[in-house]
Amino acid sequence: MPSAPTFPGVYVREEPSGVRTITGVSSSVTAFLGRAGRGPVDTPVTVDNFGEYERTFGPLSADIPLGYAVRAFFLNGGGRAVVVRLYTAPSGSDGRAGLTVGGLRLAAVDPGAWGNSLEASVDRDDLTADVAERFGVPLGDLFNLTVTGQGTTERFANVTVTDGPRRVDRVLAQQSRLVRTAGTLPADNPAAAPSTSDTPPSKTKAARAASAAATPARGSGGADSAKLDTAAFLGNQAAKTGLYALDRTDLFNLLCIPPDTIAGDVPADTYQAAMAYCAGRRAVLLVDPPADWDPLTDAADVLAKFTGPDARNAALYYPRLVQADPLRGGALGTFVASGAVAGVIARTDAQRGIWKAPAGVDATVGGVSGLAVGLTDGENGRLNPLGVNCLRTFPGSGVVVWGARTLRGSDQLADEYKYLPVRRLALHIEESLSRGCQWAVFEPNDEPLWSQLRLNVGVFLHELFRQGAFAGRSPRDAYFVKCDRETTTPAHVDAGIVNVVVGFAPLKPAEFVVLTIRQIAGQLEA
8 A cells, every 4th residue: 555545546455464373393203313224324314104214224134223113113103203324434444335437436325335235337328429519528528327236226328527517426416326426536538438339359458448447346345333332322513413413303303212232222321411402302202221121120220310300301111022023034022112102102193182191002012022021010000100101011902002201200209291291292382382483583572562472372272272182171271371561571671572471281191090889778768
């Protein structure tokens, strides 16, 4: 609309409603850290199914628990995983396989013994002058490169070692999933002579060079990761390696750190650092206790390592799972439970909501044959008050998750975030509001802004109430949003601060169901 009407008529203008939709963030994106057979190192990679994991990080390996944990996650209903491959190079090597063909030095794109199966060859088949003219390169400088490995074949036609759009190092960096160039490029074309199919067996030097270039070169020198220790798990925060590689991913809600070997354990200091990191990222760490841990006799030694407010963002599940190992002909093996439990949590979120405790007869663990330790009701009753979530086997239900407490869930602590669903719902609300209220930064700090914040946050919480996330019969009983002159004083306004106070009434799980049964005595007439 013009700043002032200039002619008689009807003027129309649009005004914003003030409603800015706050969308709830994902609640069950699970991050995994550990060794893998191949794949990028210290780089978060999002996968949506186990086939995608195998294409990036390789198939299951008999002594690498990461693949089994990710497989269990998707098998039990997991929807999205973020995988970080950790790698410790052997001394004196970066672990990448190398191969040289016709003077062109190549290296596997990622470290690992998988690169030793790579093969590469060069040729000059089907090269034409018009193609060379189109790329602005002399015909004699063009060649074709073929790389084979991991069940796939990559062919790069019309590449060159001279500067230009088809320079081989640039083409491989953009298109190849198997190799990169290593060192400096050769001065001469790796396939300088004509193709051997067009060259008579004259035994000339050029013909012998072409024949050698056409013969596939095989990779060598690739090595799998050495054993991971605490330093490898944690990495470096400044370089964003190890655990801190997750700084490169936007969001994750659960964190699983399988041990370095099938029968091994994650160092306690690794878990302590990961627990603090999860608290800062509004995520929950799923802890696997030591393989030889007997919580009935020595629970304190492990639980004492998970103390303080950060323990609200961690949950421990005991015991480990027994399941068939496809790499050993279906023989039974013992595996950590965190990946499978993360899948159960994701499935419960999708079916019931984040406010539903991921436990009970519906929280079945699929793909398992049993548990490493069978617990009785009495033993479960001794562990539950300590904050240890038990896995149980019940007739007709199979293996189920039978606990929903955080590591601040000990009865002695009486923590307000004793229960996992309450903590996860609070984290979900925090993250959703933190992202959904970004628009308010630098807005004029007065009543119009406050009323918009009350409206938008209230709409978000009301939708959660309608879905059954809060206790209470009415919205007034279930939640409140306050943003006015009481929460934001003139001193706050001068400091550029606006305070929004949000409260909610959480739903706590019915952990103990008590049935009272009595006989009805015969009624006597008065």
